[in-house]
Structures are given as structure tokens and as C-alpha cells.
Amino acid sequence: MSEGDGADDEWSSGAEAGFIEPVPMEDDPAELFAGDTGTLDVEVRRVLVRLLQRRFLLAEKNPAQWRTLLENQQIVESRLHDLFVRLVVDHDRGVAYKQQVRSAELDVPILLKDDPYNRAETLVLVHLRSVFQRERGTGETSARVDIEELEQTVLTYFDPDDHNLARGQHEIRNAVKRLAGDGLIAEESAGRYRITPLVEVVLSTEKLTELSRWLHERNEAAS
The missing domain is CATH 1.10.10.10 (Winged helix-like DNA-binding domain superfamily/Winged helix DNA-binding domain)
Incomplete structure (x- = not known):
């Protein structure tokens, strides 16, 4: 067996063993805190948190967050859907708010509690x-x-x-x-x-x- 054949066999056995070329560290997503496994940018996370904390997100009062929401609406909707919460974006009035998903066919855990006006x-x-x-x-x-x-x-x-x-x-x-x-x-x-x-x-x-x-x-x- 030639030296070339040996090298080919060694490469082949490495590939079969599941060898994956390491990704450069600079390509890894930056952690925002120790142990962070989140994938959203910090500004998108802030918008998501605000939507969960407050009843409404207003374009007039929070233009930067409103812009971030519109640019990332699909992923924000997806994260809220994971919590059985629906996102409503009213472009004409410049307001976004959340709604609790309720279903007669599905046992939905209730995250949002009603806080009616007195x-x-x-x-x-x-x-x-x-x-x-x-x-x-x-x-x-x-x-x-x-x-x-x-x-x-x-x-x-x-x-x-x-x-x-x-x-x-x-x-x-x-x-x-x-x-x-x-x-x-x-x-x-x-x-x-x-x-x-x-x-x-x-x-x-x-x-x-x-x-x-x-x-x-x-x-x-x-x-």
C-alpha cells in the first residue's frame, strides 16, 4: 500500500467517525450573559419582553422598538406562539398588542391573566x-x-x-x-x-x- 493510499484510508475513517471541521470562534453567536443559549439579538429580545410586560407597544411612543418589531415580526410572533400567545399588529393605528390563545379543541395553558378596568x-x-x-x-x-x-x-x-x-x-x-x-x-x-x-x-x-x-x-x- 502506498503512502497516498494510507492517507486516503485515514481521511475516510475520520469522516465515517463523524468528524466535523471546527467552526471559527468568531462565528459563534455572542452570549449576552453566562450560559446564554438564546438566538435573538438583544434589541429583539427587549421588544419581546416589552410585549409580554405591557399591554401595548405604541409606534408613537417607542419608534425604535416599533421599527425593530416590524423588521423581526415573524420571529417575535413565533416566540409568542410557543407560549400560546397571539401577536396583533395594527399598522394603521401604530399599535401592537398580545392576545391569549383560547381553543375549545386544545387544552391551552393560560399565561395572560385578564386585568379588566374598574x-x-x-x-x-x-x-x-x-x-x-x-x-x-x-x-x-x-x-x-x-x-x-x-x-x-x-x-x-x-x-x-x-x-x-x-x-x-x-x-x-x-x-x-x-x-x-x-x-x-x-x-x-x-x-x-x-x-x-x-x-x-x-x-x-x-x-x-x-x-x-x-x-x-x-x-x-x-x-
């Missing part, structure tokens, strides 16, 4: 949605409310036998604070808020009509 928050939301709809109907591109106007209107929906005005105002201001945190309103100056298109996502026209009718009937009965 009475005051719902009443404020109804008024905000009504103002937004009215202003858009007249051709206005934006809608705004003052805290005093908001309080006066929403207080009329409260129990007429409850004469604790200070408590009612406190509830309303707390409601405004939460809705502002969720991105439904944005404070432009002290006590003056711009209503964002997010109110249309949270409260559909059908639901607004239903709630408005119920509140009207309730007020009539109280009178």
Missing part, C-alpha cells in the same frame, strides 16, 4: 371614546379633553346617592393615570390630554354603543 376607568374610557368618535366624525385629526370636563361628565355616571365628591374625583384621577400609562391618553399640558387612537382598539364601536345605552338607561332610572 368602574371609574371604564366610565372614563367611555367618555374618551365618545369624544374621540365625535371629533373624528367632524373631520378633526385629533381629540382632546380637560381633566375638569372629564370629572364633571364622569361624575354624572356615579351613584347619585353618593355625595362624597372628593372620593369620586380621586377615583377619576386614578383612572386617568392608569389610562395614560396604558397609552390611551397623553398629557400635553397640566390637566389637558390628547386622546390616542388606541381607544378604538380597547373599546370597539359596538361595545361603546352598548355601554352608552346602559349608562343612559341607568341615569334615566336614577332620575
Whole structure:
């Protein structure tokens, strides 16, 4: 056997043994922390975490993360689907949010817990949605409310036998604070808020009509 034949046999036996040429270390994905086996870039991970932490991701408030989401939407959707969570991206309104997947055919573990708005928050939301709809109907591109106007209107929906005005105002201001945190309103100056298109996502026209009718009937009965 020649030296060349021996070399060929040695190479062949190495290949059969499953020899794989080592990959240069610079081609390995960089770890973000010790033991990191994740494959997403750090900015994509931040977007994924934000979607899980918050109710909404707004293009207006977070333009960089919104851009990252759009550029990596398919992989972000895939990661959320692994958790039985659906991603909704509303390009027209510039908002992304998550929904719990529910199925009658599949036993789905529930990750997202419902965190409904309380009475005051719902009443404020109804008024905000009504103002937004009215202003858009007249051709206005934006809608705004003052805290005093908001309080006066929403207080009329409260129990007429409850004469604790200070408590009612406190509830309303707390409601405004939460809705502002969720991105439904944005404070432009002290006590003056711009209503964002997010109110249309949270409260559909059908639901607004239903709630408005119920509140009207309730007020009539109280009178």
C-alpha cells in the first residue's frame, strides 16, 4: 500500500467517525450573559419582553422598538406562539398588542391573566371614546379633553346617592393615570390630554354603543 493510499484510508475513517471541521470562534453567536443559549439579538429580545410586560407597544411612543418589531415580526410572533400567545399588529393605528390563545379543541395553558378596568376607568374610557368618535366624525385629526370636563361628565355616571365628591374625583384621577400609562391618553399640558387612537382598539364601536345605552338607561332610572 502506498503512502497516498494510507492517507486516503485515514481521511475516510475520520469522516465515517463523524468528524466535523471546527467552526471559527468568531462565528459563534455572542452570549449576552453566562450560559446564554438564546438566538435573538438583544434589541429583539427587549421588544419581546416589552410585549409580554405591557399591554401595548405604541409606534408613537417607542419608534425604535416599533421599527425593530416590524423588521423581526415573524420571529417575535413565533416566540409568542410557543407560549400560546397571539401577536396583533395594527399598522394603521401604530399599535401592537398580545392576545391569549383560547381553543375549545386544545387544552391551552393560560399565561395572560385578564386585568379588566374598574368602574371609574371604564366610565372614563367611555367618555374618551365618545369624544374621540365625535371629533373624528367632524373631520378633526385629533381629540382632546380637560381633566375638569372629564370629572364633571364622569361624575354624572356615579351613584347619585353618593355625595362624597372628593372620593369620586380621586377615583377619576386614578383612572386617568392608569389610562395614560396604558397609552390611551397623553398629557400635553397640566390637566389637558390628547386622546390616542388606541381607544378604538380597547373599546370597539359596538361595545361603546352598548355601554352608552346602559349608562343612559341607568341615569334615566336614577332620575
